[in-house]
Amino acid sequence: MTSYITRKTPGDTAWFTRDRFGMFIHWGLYAMPARHEWVKTRERISEEKYDKYFEHFDPDLFDAREWARQAKAAGMKYAVLTTKHHEGFCMWDTQYTDYKCTNTPAGRDLVREYVDAFRAEGLRIGFYYSLIDWHHPEFPIDHLHPRRDDENAEALNKTRDMHKYAEYMRNQVTELLTNYGKIDILWFDFSYSEVPADAKPWMKGKGKNDWEAEKLIALARRLQPGIIIDNRTEIEQDIWTPEQFQPTEWVKHPETGELVVWEACQTFSGSWGYYRDEQTWKNPEMLLRMLVNTVSLGGNLLMNVGPTSRGYFDARAQAALKVYADWMKFNSRSIYGCTMAEPEFVAPVDCRYTQSADGSRLYLHLFAYPFAHLQLKGLTDKVEYAQFLHDGSEILFTDGKMDHFGEGLPQSPDDLTLYLPPVKPSTLLPVVELFLKAEP
Numbered sequence: 001m002t003s004y005i006t007r008k009t010p011g012d013t014a015w016f017t018r019d020r021f022g023m024f025i026h027w028g029l030y031a032m033p034a035r036h037e038w039v040k041t042r043e044r045i046s047e048e049k050y051d052k053y054f055e056h057f058d059p060d061l062f063d064a065r066e067w068a069r070q071a072k073a074a075g076m077k078y079a080v081l082t083t084k085h086h087e088g089f090c091m092w093d094t095q096y097t098d099y100k101c102t103n104t105p106a107g108r109d110l111v112r113e114y115v116d117a118f119r120a121e122g123l124r125i126g127f128y129y130s131l132i133d134w135h136h137p138e139f140p141i142d143h144l145h146p147r148r149d150d151e152n153a154e155a156l157n158k159t160r161d162m163h164k165y166a167e168y169m170r171n172q173v174t175e176l177l178t179n180y181g182k183i184d185i186l187w188f189d190f191s192y193s194e195v196p197a198d199a200k201p202w203m204k205g206k207g208k209n210d211w212e213a214e215k216l217i218a219l220a221r222r223l224q225p226g227i228i229i230d231n232r233t234e235i236e237q238d239i240w241t242p243e244q245f246q247p248t249e250w251v252k253h254p255e256t257g258e259l260v261v262w263e264a265c266q267t268f269s270g271s272w273g274y275y276r277d278e279q280t281w282k283n284p285e286m287l288l289r290m291l292v293n294t295v296s297l298g299g300n301l302l303m304n305v306g307p308t309s310r311g312y313f314d315a316r317a318q319a320a321l322k323v324y325a326d327w328m329k330f331n332s333r334s335i336y337g338c339t340m341a342e343p344e345f346v347a348p349v350d351c352r353y354t355q356s357a358d359g360s361r362l363y364l365h366l367f368a369y370p371f372a373h374l375q376l377k378g379l380t381d382k383v384e385y386a387q388f389l390h391d392g393s394e395i396l397f398t399d400g401k402m403d404h405f406g407e408g409l410p411q412s413p414d415d416l417t418l419y420l421p422p423v424k425p426s427t428l429l430p431v432v433e434l435f436l437k438a439e440p
């Protein structure tokens, strides 16, 4: 067994830290302007103008089974769909607002189709639910709100009642956690108690007290015991969620220093929602490295797709998913059930280790392909057998000192030397699987 123990969580994170890889899906009306899911507030779009998206939302090519198949093929084991994003539009047939997909040309409960299809493919089901709501009439205007520069914004705020909005959230979360069977993850987003210095004096941030987060969480736990909840209500729950940056060490609790359960969320390009003209798409190597880096530091990766408004993954997103599919088909053993390698195993330059949680196998990921020999520190007499993971072909090695070719190299008797073929095998990121000898 590897020796890592993480801070205790109220929900069941055992499956989560085994599965490691999930699909985030940001889908809503913002897929239509196709210029970022924050477009409503970035461009300060009025309700009336934003309504044109509501009137024309028609995902005629949406096939949830096709999404689920692509997620599964990519090696993803769970998914998290935006049931409501900051724009306030609801992707299910809620009875608490008319601002929902069933009242658009879509005319169907999109959450229901997602749940059924992903569950049928054996994936776990997550719901993203935005705490922020730029449509709800009781949600107080603040520095992030599309109405922030309106002349009457301060006056408008006087009649807005946060308690009513908090109650609305509880009602909706009740629907989501009651009508769709077992839900594995609830992903709230997000709190901002501090307001920037240039905000107008009457603008307030929002955090756990505003959301009435304690009640909201108690409700979720009552309806779905064991569910995993993120920390973004401002009350610590199960998972820490670094976003748009990659941690360089296992995420630790800021006060106690304990290791925590964490999940990085990342995008294929810069935006979460479908962004037609966005050009910063990550290349295949980077996509794979992000997954490996994450698991090599004991974390999960939630990789985002922003489907088009017609309901399909565009060619760029499909290509990115295919990168994972091609690699995971042969290499998923270095991801599932794996974690950070024991500290005694220090990966060579340009390499990353992961280790199976039972401690028996070490996976060496070759980010840059070395020439012919690779020395592994501290592994002499510890490896029973070595092979490339993708094709199960043996990799020869010597314990201790290398043959005469190694004369003059700085070698320690603790090093083990792998003999690698001179040509990089035809896999984007080769992995060597090292079977460790059982501890005496």
Ligand code: GLC
Pocket (backbone or CB within 6 Å): 026, 037, 038, 189, 190, 243, 265, 272
């Ligand atoms: C953010 C953004 C957002 C996105 C989310 C994903 O906080 O507001 O648009 O949904 O991060 O982590």
